[in-house]
Amino acid sequence: MLHIGCHLSNSKGYLAMGKEALRIGADTFAFFTRNPRGGSVKPLDVEDMKALVNLLEENHFSKLVAHAPYTYNLCSDKENTREFAHRAMKEDLERMEYLPGNYYNFHPGSHMKQGLEAGIEMISEALNDILWEDMHTTVLLETMAGKGTEVGRPFEEIESIIEKVNIKDHIGVCLDTCHIHDAGYDDVNALDEVMDEFDRVIGLDRLKAVHINDSKNPLGSHKDRHEKIGEGYIGLEAFRKIVNHPAFSGLPFILETPQESNDGYAEEIKLLRSFVK
Ligand code: FE
Ligand code: FE
Ligand code: ZN
Numbered sequence: 001m002l003h004i005g006c007h008l009s010n011s012k013g014y015l016a017m018g019k020e021a022l023r024i025g026a027d028t029f030a031f032f033t034r035n036p037r038g039g040s041v042k043p044l045d046v047e048d049m050k051a052l053v054n055l056l057e058e059n060h061f062s063k064l065v066a067h068a069p070y071t072y073n074l075c076s077d078k079e080n081t082r083e084f085a086h087r088a089m090k091e092d093l094e095r096m097e098y099l100p101g102n103y104y105n106f107h108p109g110s111h112m113k114q115g116l117e118a119g120i121e122m123i124s125e126a127l128n129d130i131l132w133e134d135m136h137t138t139v140l141l142e143t144m145a146g147k148g149t150e151v152g153r154p155f156e157e158i159e160s161i162i163e164k165v166n167i168k169d170h171i172g173v174c175l176d177t178c179h180i181h182d183a184g185y186d187d188v189n190a191l192d193e194v195m196d197e198f199d200r201v202i203g204l205d206r207l208k209a210v211h212i213n214d215s216k217n218p219l220g221s222h223k224d225r226h227e228k229i230g231e232g233y234i235g236l237e238a239f240r241k242i243v244n245h246p247a248f249s250g251l252p253f254i255l256e257t258p259q260e261s262n263d264g265y266a267e268e269i270k271l272l273r274s275f276v277k
Contacts, residue, residue, distance in 0.1 A: 003062035124164030
């Protein structure tokens with residue numbers, strides 16, 4: 001079975017997200033751990049989180065893929081921005097312990113012209129500070145489109161970060177189909193080769209989740225503008241291959257396409273499930 005869901009709003013709480021996921025035919029989902037732009041966080045509601053854990057178990061959900069806010073930048077050139085990301089990520093992961101066994105995905109960061117090596121160093125140092133030995137969440141580095149000074153466009157950059165992290169049991173990768181496409185990896189015509197390269201550089205055992213998005217821009221554009229499934233430069237036929245590709249077998253797929261309402265996601269979920277051979 002294809003494990004698939006979409007990004008949901010956390011505004012009505014955790015249990016509400018689980019119910020909404022069921023309504024739209026999802027068996028996984030993503031959510032922001034706090035306000036994606038501002039960074040403010042709601043008071044912890046442990047009962048609500050426990051209620052979601054029960055719902056997920058009863059309905060045989062796959063792992064969830066929580067998303068860190070876009071404002072986090074562990075390799076910013078501003079010390080207070082780095083410190084905020086550091087503190088907030090630690091706090092997010094402490095909260096994730098109430099939803100044990102799931103994923104927490106984040107954008108590696110932008111080095112702001114301090115240089116790639118400095119960026120990689122800061123990100124991995126921060127992770128070494130943030131992760132702890134017996135945590136119950138796996139932290140995922142997202143593959144990036146390479147906009148501006150983003151770290152994590154070539155697979156090698158993701159690997160360089162992982163290599164410097166001490167606690168490797170709790171680290172993995174989330175592959176975004178729009179981002180790798182915009183990064184220049186041809187997931188339309190050469191998916192096998194792209195995934196062979198992922199395996200060679202990072203290792204497929206590190207791949208834990210997929211963000212499944214079409215792209216508004218052509219291959220290698222370094223743009224990162226998501227499009228609805230089948231309406232962009234990746235196209236329906238490529239998605240038919242993606243959902244059936246052995247490299248992604250059993251992984252949670254998360255839609256982050258520009259939809260007006262969750263009913264749009266329900267349609268995409270139905271469509272992608274119909275592709276499964
Ligand atoms: Fe993301
Ligand atoms: Fe993504
Ligand atoms: Zn994106």
